[in-house]
Amino acid sequence: MSDTIEIQHEGNETEGRYFTSVEGAAREAELTWRAEGDVRHATHTFVPTEARGQGLAAKLVKAMIEDAKEQDFRIAPDCSYVEGYFRRHPELSDLRA
Incomplete structure (x- = not known):
């Protein structure tokens, strides 16, 4: 992965969604x-098998998070x-609803 x-x-x-294509995969990561007022509910994260374990979900x-800021x-x-991402990064607690 690049x-x-x-x-x-x-x-x-x-x-909405954040996404990127994955070389060799039929589906995008x-x-x-979905939004409710000033809160966006992160409802699902998916990374194709071909790209798992390479940090792509974290990039999404x-x-x-950058858009939230x-x-x-x-x-x-x-x-x-x-x-889990928010648990590993307590410094981002001000962005968590």
Whole structure:
């Protein structure tokens, strides 16, 4: 996996996803979310088998965290991966809903 993975984002006011293609995989890696007010619920994180264990899920979460800082929303970690990420990074507690 390249260190220059580009995480893309698409969505609207109520739902969206962070994603990137994975070479050799039929499905993209993605983190999906839905919004309730100023909180975005991280609902699911998926990384194809071909790219697991290489930090791609963390890159998806980091992209969402950067947007939270810039756009002033908080993140509800409804997904177990995002929950674990927040547990490992207590310095981000101000972004957690």
